[in-house]
Amino acid sequence: MIRPRTEADLDGCVKALAEVQAADRYPVDWPADPHGWLTPGDLVAAWVAVADGVVTGHVGLARVEPELVESLGVPVGGAVTRLFVTPGARGGGLAARLLDQVRVTAGVPLTLNVSDEGRAAIALYERQGWRRVASTRARWLNSAGEPALLHHYLSP
Template structure:
């Protein structure tokens, strides 16, 4: 297994997308994240409105990915903050072979600077609200949970790899 010292975090380049798609396939096979395999994985990794995306690489392999996107009105309402003051974490995943190495924490740490420079609050959203936040990467990185929005719908089943509720506020 790759040592944390051998990991490199950098902005995602277009040339990284094929390796990101490979890593995503491994995550989907292991965790069912995303629950449904996207027909266009490269497009899925580039959500509408994406402001930035990062990868963690170990050698030539992409072992982690994260994007920042606009939060949308539901997250802003839940956070009690205007949309313009938030960015949302999207498409965050870590390859199964690189887990427990701090990859997600490296990605989350990398997102804080651009969010602050853009004048944004540091609030993040997880798509897997059914697992308590105590063991997830975001909680280990210092995030705390806020109550989910009152949608009247039960939470969607998701991967056990992470389990923070939405939204998260980093210290």
């Protein structure tokens, strides 16, 4: 079941994020404040996937910077952020359903960025019809200790 995230879900989200970080190194570095990492200042809404009372996935919708919207040349309703699915819940299309939840809610194209190291995520986005529109270097470091290469995508 996918539903809007509540404050009461945050501890379960942190536990799920810890599983994802141990398996995939996402986020690359464990945040000092995982609750805060899951609730960035630009967050508009968030959803969780829950199975048997346990959080198995998460996705957020964030505001986008006006200069990004201008550079894309199309109306963009927000950015997908903090998308993850626990290792035990993968393989059944849950990440795609979480993406769809955000797209339906926004009603207009969305953007997202993903590290070059996130090959499974990149494959998912491209299977879902997302289009890579740019690549840039991040301010944070990848697993090799270099500025991460970020790919920027636009939803179908």
